Amino acid sequence: MQTETQIPKIFEDVQDFLPINGTDYIELYVGNAKQAAHYYQSAWGFQPLAYKGLETGSRDRVSYALRQGKITLVLTSPLQAGGPINEHINKHGDGVKVIALWVDDATYSWQATTQRGAESALEPQKLTDEHGEVIISGIKTYGETLHYFIERKNYHGAFLPGFKSWAPNYRPAEVGLQYVDHIVGNVGWGEMNKWVDFYAKVMGFTQLVSFDDKDISTEYTALMSKVMTNGNGRIKFPINEPAVGRKKSQIEEYIEFYNGAGVQHIAVATNNIIHTVSELKKRGVDFLYVPPTYYDTVLDRVGEIDEDLEELKQLGVLIDRDDEGYLLQLFTKPVLDRPTMFFEIIQRKGAQSFGKGNFKALFEAIEREQALRGTL
Template structure:
């Protein structure tokens, strides 16, 4: 199913507090700057079931970079590497390692999106520009957000090509089966001490988002570490950005570890949705993806806490999948270990069975699992 499927536009409005001066249709793509785009593309295909979609590089006229685009249902990743020394991409990789540079948002009008956000205080990344080829045109514009992360507005209503002008179809023989990932549920940003409210206010003022929920250090703490988080959402609920900051604890929190190794604020994780988390996680484990584990004791009373669920508990326990419930239903979730050499970015797999929340009941077990990994790295 295409990311541009018109049926997706019928979703109900979820966040009535959000202002709709910046209508967002969904996440267009996520661009990561990586040290070796060819090998990164193979990893996301082989381990994660993404399909090859498009390519840009020397063969398409680029002299300074190469990009591979992979897709699974509505999730598109653009993996970009430099072709020469020096330059913006090299500096980004040197400072941060592999990581998310751009969260691209699908809009009806990239020029209006740019004008609305810049007029409200956003720092320009680049002014609106139009890219054209035989398949039509795409209009792009961009603004800065936390750290060196940017938002790119993508207007593609007049484009019928494979991805956007400058790219060609990428059709290698290797096309592994997908693993059932559907769309990006949310993307989490880690920011520095006392910066969470600043960036939440940015999303409220500049982009018209509203706060869905907040968690303080009483909600998200263990014996050793703590953090605070607020979740910002646009009006139709398709774009949700939790923002985390460190809180005082006895030892170094996961947010502090991230900021130390990422060298600043950035995207901590992508939460990818599935309709069958047991099948998805089983496939991922079989392909070598490593997940955090919680003690078996977690499952002794979990059903007392969350109530009846549709799934058998045994495979959830075997895979280490966590369960939580809110007023509207329940969710199933699991988190990978860092997928990079630096202990920075990881991926969450989530299946929502009505729940609109983010797994508050799992925070303690999850963060204790993260602390065990930190201890093994000597960074707790």
């Protein structure tokens, strides 16, 4: 099958029977979509895009769609007692329900994946309004997370049929976020390889990199991770599982409070991490603490960089290098009441890796937060 956009393939061993153009949107089920939307506008600079609720004929749910760069978030809350959205929130707290993938043929995408063993979540259906039509289908993945396939080549509305444009006067400035770099899933003991195989066999992805408990460990905790990617590299899904350590790892803590597997963090890219993180901090976003001593030797490890090290130190930005360049990254504290989902801010200066050299500093920072919560 040919993809209309002809995005070049950069990983040759990917089967690529499932062309994906990028992340279409990420939908979170939340307890109060109106207030969550205000948070992502005020703190993160997302811009109002579209709305669905009672005023548009939706009787069971309300959704706010927000966008910054190529990142679209959808925040959905139930309008009635009972039902699957309430059940999801009661079990997991606020969290990611749908990772929607932009494809040229949603029917083919559903057929190709279900024929290879995926469990259907949504058979292909056509959504229409005065702006055209969208074909949508879906499959189940780890935990209760879903992948939707979105075909929108014949649609010219703000977001999706069923939504209307949402254009309030309140529009805080953007902070420089550009696109989704990767989305990380946490799964239970011994489940990582199962889901690695799922993405390889069912979706045609390949393994980009693997980290074991020797790579990702501290004195107290450890985990293992494998990163799966599609052919054009626009979709990257690291999959984490716990590993044996002296104390409870962040993955175990996540699974305990989320009550199962789910999306741990969303990595969003910027081309100016100093500006982006400075703006986020001004607006009240909390980041993990990186001790100043990290910066005493970091340039010995990563070599010359373009940025002012003192500015990075003041913000707590981590630095790592691979064979292709370097990257800058910083992680928020959980953005929800439960210690579950958080965000990563990343700027790539050629590097295609995930900050292996920062794992120890990062995990020690997370352990400090776990100790404060009494969950280490």
